[in-house]
Amino acid sequence: MVFTDRVGSSPTSGTSFMNFDHIAHTALNALELSRVSYGDIKVGQYQKEHIATKDGVVEAMESNDSMGYGIRVVKDGRWGFAASSDLSSAGIHATVKKAVVLARAAATVKADPVILTQESPLRGTYKTPYAEDPFTVSMDEKVSLLLAADESQRRVKHLKISQAYYTGWKQEKLFASTQGHWITQTLVECGGGIEATATNASDVQSRSFPNSFRGQFVTGGFENVRGMKLIDNGQRIAEEAVALLSADECPGGKRDIILDGNQLALQIHESCGHATEGDRALGWEASYAGTTFLTPDKLGIFRYGAPIVNLTADATVPLGLGTFGYDDEGVAAQRRYLVRNGIFVDYQTSREVASILQKTVPGYDRSSGGTVRSEGWGHLPMIRMTNINLEPGDNAQSGKAWKLSDLLADTKNGIFFSTNKSWSIDDKRLNFQFGTEIAWEIKNGKRGRMLKNAIYTGMTPVFWGSCDAICGRDHWVVWGTPNCGKGQPSQLMHTGHGASPARFRGVDVGVLKR
Amino acid sequence: MLGKQKLKAMTGYALKEAKRLGVGEAEVVIWGGTEELTRFAQNHIHQSVSLTDTQIHVRCILGRKIGVARANRTDPIGIRTAVARAKMLATLQREDPHFHSLPTRNTYRRISRPRKGDKHIGSSGRAQAIAIIIRNALEHDLVASGAFSESDSELGVANSHGVWAYHIGAAASLSSIVMGERGSGFASQNTKFGSGITTNEVSDTAIYKATHGEFVDVPAGEYEVILEPPAVAELLDFFGWLGPNARIYHEDVSFYQGNIGKQLFDSSLTIVDDPFQAAGYPMAFDYEGTPKKKITLVNRGVAQNVVYDSYHGHKYGKENTGHALLAPNTWGPIPTHMVLLPGKQNVSAMIKRVKRGLLITRFWYTRVVHHKKLILTGMTRDGTFFIENGTIVGRARNLRYTESVLEALKDIRGIGNDLSLEGSEGSPSLVPTLHLGKFRFTGVTQHG
Numbered sequence: 018m019v020f021t022d023r024v025g026s027s028p029t030s031g032t033s034f035m036n037f038d039h040i041a042h043t044a045l046n047a048l049e050l051s052r053v054s055y056g057d058i059k060v061g062q063y064q065k066e067h068i069a070t071k072d073g074v075v076e077a078m079e080s081n082d083s084m085g086y087g088i089r090v091v092k093d094g095r096w097g098f099a100a101s102s103d104l105s106s107a108g109i110h111a112t113v114k115k116a117v118v119l120a121r122a123a124a125t126v127k128a129d130p131v132i133l134t135q136e137s138p139l140r141g142t143y144k145t146p147y148a149e150d151p152f153t154v155s156m157d158e159k160v161s162l163l164l165a166a167d168e169s170q171r172r173v174k175h176l177k178i179s180q181a182y183y184t185g186w187k188q189e190k191l192f193a194s195t196q197g198h199w200i201t202q203t204l205v206e207c208g209g210g211i212e213a214t215a216t217n218a219s220d221v222q223s224r225s226f227p228n229s230f231r232g233q234f235v236t237g238g239f240e241n242v243r244g245m246k247l248i249d250n251g252q253r254i255a256e257e258a259v260a261l262l263s264a265d266e267c268p269g270g271k272r273d274i275i276l277d278g279n280q281l282a283l284q285i286h287e288s289c290g291h292a293t294e295g296d297r298a299l300g301w302e303a304s305y306a307g308t309t310f311l312t313p314d315k316l317g318i319f320r321y322g323a324p325i326v327n328l329t330a331d332a333t334v335p336l337g338l339g340t341f342g343y344d345d346e347g348v349a350a351q352r353r354y355l356v357r358n359g360i361f362v363d364y365q366t367s368r369e370v371a372s373i374l375q376k377t378v379p380g381y382d383r384s385s386g387g388t389v390r391s392e393g394w395g396h397l398p399m400i401r402m403t404n405i406n407l408e409p410g411d412n413a414q415s416g417k418a419w420k421l422s423d424l425l426a427d428t429k430n431g432i433f434f435s436t437n438k439s440w441s442i443d444d445k446r447l448n449f450q451f452g453t454e455i456a457w458e459i460k461n462g463k464r465g466r467m468l469k470n471a472i473y474t475g476m477t478p479v480f481w482g483s484c485d486a487i488c489g490r491d492h493w494v495v496w497g498t499p500n501c502g503k504g505q506p507s508q509l510m511h512t513g514h515g516a517s518p519a520r521f522r523g524v525d526v527g528v529l530k531r
Numbered sequence: 532m533l534g535k536q537k538l539k540a541m542t543g544y545a546l547k548e549a550k551r552l553g554v555g556e557a558e559v560v561i562w563g564g565t566e567e568l569t570r571f572a573q574n575h576i577h578q579s580v581s582l583t584d585t586q587i588h589v590r591c592i593l594g595r596k597i598g599v600a601r602a603n604r605t606d607p608i609g610i611r612t613a614v615a616r617a618k619m620l621a622t623l624q625r626e627d628p629h630f631h632s633l634p635t636r637n638t639y640r641r642i643s644r645p646r647k648g649d650k651h652i653g654s655s656g657r658a659q660a661i662a663i664i665i666r667n668a669l670e671h672d673l674v675a676s677g678a679f680s681e682s683d684s685e686l687g688v689a690n691s692h693g694v695w696a697y698h699i700g701a702a703a704s705l706s707s708i709v710m711g712e713r714g715s716g717f718a719s720q721n722t723k724f725g726s727g728i729t730t731n732e733v734s735d736t737a738i739y740k741a742t743h744g745e746f747v748d749v750p751a752g753e754y755e756v757i758l759e760p761p762a763v764a765e766l767l768d769f770f771g772w773l774g775p776n777a778r779i780y781h782e783d784v785s786f787y788q789g790n791i792g793k794q795l796f797d798s799s800l801t802i803v804d805d806p807f808q809a810a811g812y813p814m815a816f817d818y819e820g821t822p823k824k825k826i827t828l829v830n831r832g833v834a835q836n837v838v839y840d841s842y843h844g845h846k847y848g849k850e851n852t853g854h855a856l857l858a859p860n861t862w863g864p865i866p867t868h869m870v871l872l873p874g875k876q877n878v879s880a881m882i883k884r885v886k887r888g889l890l891i892t893r894f895w896y897t898r899v900v901h902h903k904k905l906i907l908t909g910m911t912r913d914g915t916f917f918i919e920n921g922t923i924v925g926r927a928r929n930l931r932y933t934e935s936v937l938e939a940l941k942d943i944r945g946i947g948n949d950l951s952l953e954g955s956e957g958s959p960s961l962v963p964t965l966h967l968g969k970f971r972f973t974g975v976t977q978h979g
Binding site: 112 | 566567568569570571572573574575576577578579580581582583584585586597598599600601602603604613616617620623624625627628629653654655657658659661662665674676677678680706707708710715782783784789859861895896897898899900901902903904908909910912929931933973974975976977978
């Protein structure tokens with residue numbers, strides 16, 4: 018194999034789908050021989066490249082390439098799942114056999130049989146639209162961009178640490194089932210960011226751009242990374258990090274707060290995204306991540322938030338990190354309301370969860386919401402957030418389309434929180450506490466002094482009930498969250514969250530100060 | 532499992548390939564194995580999974596330019612491809628002035644072998660154990676959930692300076708949460724093989740936690756706390772990451788900075804990093820093949836040592852203590868086998884000494900609020916009980932804590948004589964129950 022500077026295409030790229038076909042056919046034959054009532058295979062090749070710089074040194078430059086397959090079966094009414102990187106025919110047969118053994122073991126404990134919703138066995142292809150494949154942009158160019166962004170921060174005196182990051186992912190996968198599904202997808206994701214850190218004897222303060230936790234990520238091409246203006250923002254965030262060391266602590270008490278889009282994205286993720294996962298509602302995540310206060314008896318009647326609050330699960334929105342063509346059990350990507358006009362109206366569902374809801378919730382007649390995904394080929398597909406979005410203020414149901422400047426001008430005594438720093442929520446997704454990297458006091462409609470260690474806390478439906486203004490589509494960004502943990506063994510998933518700044522009235526702030 | 536000889540041959544092949552390509556220094560790490568997990572919820576098994584994989588990790592160094600490639604194709608073509616890719620990335624790299632060299636050949640201490648009768652019990656054995664938990668829960672009108680996992684793993688580390696190290700490991704874990712009208716209860720056991728798990732003990736403890744006591748209103752505020760081992764282990768994880776981690780320490784982000792040799796905690800507190808504890812998951816070397824050794828992190832409350840890998844050891848002129856993670860490691864070297872040394876008190880006696888406080892089974896969703904004060908926030912979960920005058924008088928709804936662990940560990944009223952293995956094979960810790968004088972709770976939720 019000859020490599021050039023234009024790193025990217027994996028050794029098997031281009032021939033992958035041909036290999037996938039063979040693996041999938043072998044698996045389907047083995048599944049037929051095993052007389053399973055249902056079986057599917059996801060075979061995939063997952064590539065990742067990552068670069069990190071710190072203080073002008075490239076401290077990480079790595080490339081990952083992983084290929085394998087996962088096989089799900091329903092045998093004796095229960096699920097079994099086995100995954101392997103052994104691509105030989107014998108390996109595939111052994112993996113099918115193992116999945117059957119696991120299902121049979123599960124069936125020794127009494128349970129209702131697994132039933133899936135009737136869905137058309139789709140056959141199709143999907144590819145992330147992009148202008149520039151990030152895996153064909155030269156490493157040298159990426160490194161140069163990050164080093165320049167790193168350098169731009171170090172122009173600021175007293176800055177302790179400058180960092181810059183880039184990550185790209187590509188997954189090529191084929192999903193096939195005993196029901197006739199045959200779907201190929203190529204998903205391309207990338208993103209990056211910068212982080213400046215200042216310290217003194219008693220404090221550490223960091224500022225990030227465009228977002229914390231290594232930046233902003235999208236499904237799309239490298240053109241999105243070029244458009245982030247990392248170099249242009251380096252000096253500003255470095256100055257803010259240094260200024261935060263001597264900023265006032267966030268005051269305590271009840272305040273009206275405005276959450277910047279990048280903070281609101283995580284608020285949505287934790288308090289709506291996880292709370293509306295159908296498997297949680299059925300208790301299937303109780304052993305690890307917990308359950309949810311949004312129990313099935315609340316469907317269609319529970320007031321989750323103010324009437325202007327509309328939350329959707331939308332796997333079709335451009336650039337969203339939860340955007341794809343089909344989920345990992347062959348259901349087409351779709352957009353659904355989870356909260357409409359403030360009322361909780363639906364869960365994120367799989368074929369099995371939708372089937373259970375149809376049987377147990379009067380009037381529930383929806384099919385799968387198409388939200389099943391797994392991290393790589395080796396993990397069990399399960400309900401994962403797609404893009405869980407707070408619809409912008411110019412949505413028909415959301416009322417006025419605020420501009421951020423008007424929203425600030427309309428706020429007498431408040432705090433503007435930007436860029437997440439810490440996040441924590443209880444196992445039913447009720448009691449939360451978030452901290453942000455930076456905040457500013459709002460006095461009589463004007464953004465005033467900078468505040469550090471800004472924290473706000475609340476209870477989910479009370480908090481969303483206090484939302485009285487949402488900025489319009491001009492401010493709306495689908496923020497990427499590439500580190501959502503769930504499941505046992507734990508899986509990390511990439512999710513998106515469309516959000517524009519919004520205001521919440523009378524929120525508890527500044528827990529540290531009290 | 533491929534076995535020691537096969538892994539040695541594979542790493543040797545990769546190193547030869549690197550030499551053939553003109554790579555001056557190279558490191559090859561190969562690891563793999565099988566993990567199986569049976570998960571239950573709502574009194575039935577809903578997930579039963581298995582994953583088998585082998586991965587190769589190649590670090591090529593050209594002068595001071597470093598490239599890393601990882602893949603899971605480990606036949607000769609896959610190995611050659613990974614080496615070529617790592618070399619190409621190194622070619623495109625910039626010099627890292629802080630890199631000195633990979634570690635050199637060494638000898639390793641033997642770690643304890645499995646005892647006779649130690650074995651995994653497989654998917655049917657795990658299902659039988661889960662059936663016991665479900666049956667016990669149903670007898671108490673409770674709903675059981677949890678997970679039972681078993682894994683076998685192996686790791687080979689080799690480099691062009693003659694390092695060759697091989698490790699074989701096993702882990703098993705059973706956890707259960709049972710839920711009823713009064714709330715939920717949690718219990719778990721972590722060990723090396725499924726045969727070592729005592730299912731009824733896990734079941735009985737979880738049921739006791741879910742059914743014991745009526746709800747009493749416990750407002751937010753400052754309380755004495757009895758922290759059971761899972762709660763202690765969660766705080767210790769953050770201590771290890773943000774305290775004696777060389778990267779964080781020398782960047783001036785750690786609460787350890789400026790405090791080595793100082794009395795930072797209560798004098799009853801001693802924390803060591805001991806990779807050879809038979810009750811844990813012993814490991815003789817780190818991911819660079821440097822021998823591990825016991826390091827004292829806190830001695831009688833005094834901050835004692837920081838841990839290093841080869842890179843940070845050279846960068847800061849300190850001895851490499853054998854704490855490398857897989858390269859490229861942007862988290863820094865961290866202690867992965869911490870032991871908080873037990874005391875002499877039994878847990879019942881500790882509870883009797885509490886005037887007004889809370890017994891915490893475990894914490895959930897802990898996050899850092901302030902690095903230098905080590906202020907953490909999180910929730911209690913699955914069994915929080917109110918203690919008055921030495922007696923548990925009821926169960927509390929879950930509370931949010933926002934507390935400086937530095938401050939909390941200055942007032943230790945008692946350390947239990949128990950020692951429990953918490954966490955995974957990758958970052959286990961051995962911890963006892965702790966009685967702390969003050970712990971600040973800043974909110975209450977609606978369930979317990």
